[in-house]
Amino acid sequence: MKHTIILLAFAVLVLAAAPASEACTAVIITRTADGRPLIWKHRDTGNLDNSIRHFKGERYSFVGLADSSSPGGEVWAGVNTAGFAVINTASYCLKNDDVPSGMMDREGILMYRALEICATVEDFRHFLDTLARPMGVEANFGCIDACGGAAWFETGNQAYVMRDLAVSGRGFEVVTNFSWSGDRKRWRGVERWKTASGIFNGMAGRGSLAGLHPLDIVDSLSRSYRQSVTGVDLVRDSAAFLAGTTGIVPDLDFIPRRSTSASVVIQGVAAGEDPSGAVLWAALGYPAVAVTVPVPVSWEDHVPDALSGFPVSGPETFCGLAAALKDMYVFHGGDVSNASQYVDLRYVLGDTACTVSTLSCCRKAEREISEEFGKIYSRFAAGTITEGEYLSLYDRISEKFFRIYSEAFREYTGRSAPVSTM
Numbered sequence: 001m002k003h004t005i006i007l008l009a010f011a012v013l014v015l016a017a018a019p020a021s022e023a024c025t026a027v028i029i030t031r032t033a034d035g036r037p038l039i040w041k042h043r044d045t046g047n048l049d050n051s052i053r054h055f056k057g058e059r060y061s062f063v064g065l066a067d068s069s070s071p072g073g074e075v076w077a078g079v080n081t082a083g084f085a086v087i088n089t090a091s092y093c094l095k096n097d098d099v100p101s102g103m104m105d106r107e108g109i110l111m112y113r114a115l116e117i118c119a120t121v122e123d124f125r126h127f128l129d130t131l132a133r134p135m136g137v138e139a140n141f142g143c144i145d146a147c148g149g150a151a152w153f154e155t156g157n158q159a160y161v162m163r164d165l166a167v168s169g170r171g172f173e174v175v176t177n178f179s180w181s182g183d184r185k186r187w188r189g190v191e192r193w194k195t196a197s198g199i200f201n202g203m204a205g206r207g208s209l210a211g212l213h214p215l216d217i218v219d220s221l222s223r224s225y226r227q228s229v230t231g232v233d234l235v236r237d238s239a240a241f242l243a244g245t246t247g248i249v250p251d252l253d254f255i256p257r258r259s260t261s262a263s264v265v266i267q268g269v270a271a272g273e274d275p276s277g278a279v280l281w282a283a284l285g286y287p288a289v290a291v292t293v294p295v296p297v298s299w300e301d302h303v304p305d306a307l308s309g310f311p312v313s314g315p316e317t318f319c320g321l322a323a324a325l326k327d328m329y330v331f332h333g334g335d336v337s338n339a340s341q342y343v344d345l346r347y348v349l350g351d352t353a354c355t356v357s358t359l360s361c362c363r364k365a366e367r368e369i370s371e372e373f374g375k376i377y378s379r380f381a382a383g384t385i386t387e388g389e390y391l392s393l394y395d396r397i398s399e400k401f402f403r404i405y406s407e408a409f410r411e412y413t414g415r416s417a418p419v420s421t422m
Helices: 002-011 107-117 121-130 190-206 214-222 238-244 318-329 358-382 387-398 401-408
Strands: 025-029 038-044 050-056 061-067 077-080 085-090 139-144 150-155 160-164 172-175 248-250 260-267 279-284 292-296 342-344
Touching (some): 025 139, 025 150, 025 190, 038 085, 038 139, 038 214, 050 107, 050 279, 061 279, 077 260, 085 107, 107 121, 121 139, 190 214, 214 260, 214 358, 292 387, 318 401, 358 387, 358 401
Antiparallel strands (some): 025 038, 025 172, 050 061, 061 077, 150 160, 260 279, 279 292
8 A cells, every 4th residue: 555655646746857868877886896897877868779889999999889870989888998988977067158059969979089099087087188178068977997997077068077986985976967066956867866876875785786797787777666756666566566556657767767778887897907808788778678788898899790780770689679679568658648658567577477577588688698608708807718719709609699688588579569558
């Protein structure tokens, strides 16, 4: 009864949320058991067709998250062969000038250039110092490197404020769509910041934060249906929720939302380690129906074809299959005028005798892919195989990744669309 009352209250909330197309959530985690930092970006955008691409830059090669339609020149998260990684979230409280909109939104261009030439967080700081003004950005940029550096840069057109995690001493820092140095009246994404911070604080309290695997972040955050304002946690309370409701709720202030295009976790290397040990883990598409895949960092292109769709992700790609599953089972419309404002969680959460939840399908595929990758990565990390052997073995096993994904969702790809109750 308690959870039903909360859900009813949740259904009528009207909150000042960030624009749906720019509602990213992110974290940097520095205090890990093996010394390897983690940086996560949950991307929300109007460009839902995303891919992972390999680029050869001026100084360094890198892999990054890109719009599938983009020929190059901009990325939205990435890591290079020096072990430097950068992500961003939009901020809505830094701009206090009259720079026209046509000169803004250059964050993807800035990060592409940084990945080409930066090896360290300090390099990135110098890069920002030397850029022409106005920079054309209003964002929080998060960086890690192979020297133990980790920082957030709250960056506007004329200046930036650096938040150095080594100085702060905290093991992690969550960021959404506001900057601490900006105008508090224009903060956005505070609800998601509270949700993500609560989840990570809980992990820290249980002692599990240091041992996080990238898959744990995607599963715990990008697939969380927890809402900080009401206290709703629909994954935790899924049995009561599905038994007492239609399984459909407003798509409001969860970390995942209709506009989610990807969840990316970059696993860096400990200070002094070979930067070639960095790995980008990517779930393309809506995370509740998307599967996270590891991609090594290298000078040559080793990104699986099913991840690197250009100029469009077809049905035999990770993003393409996730889009089809999302449209059929999660945001499939209905017979009410505002159906687009609701998310159907019956199949996402519904483990029953007749239906395996999409979350269970994701986890099954990810376990298999992670085990395959772990076997070769552990040998490379131990020095028993060379980088060339590691990459060759990766090319061989990665050919199976999309098949593993498809087979995990066979029950869904072979069934008719659900009957709407909206």
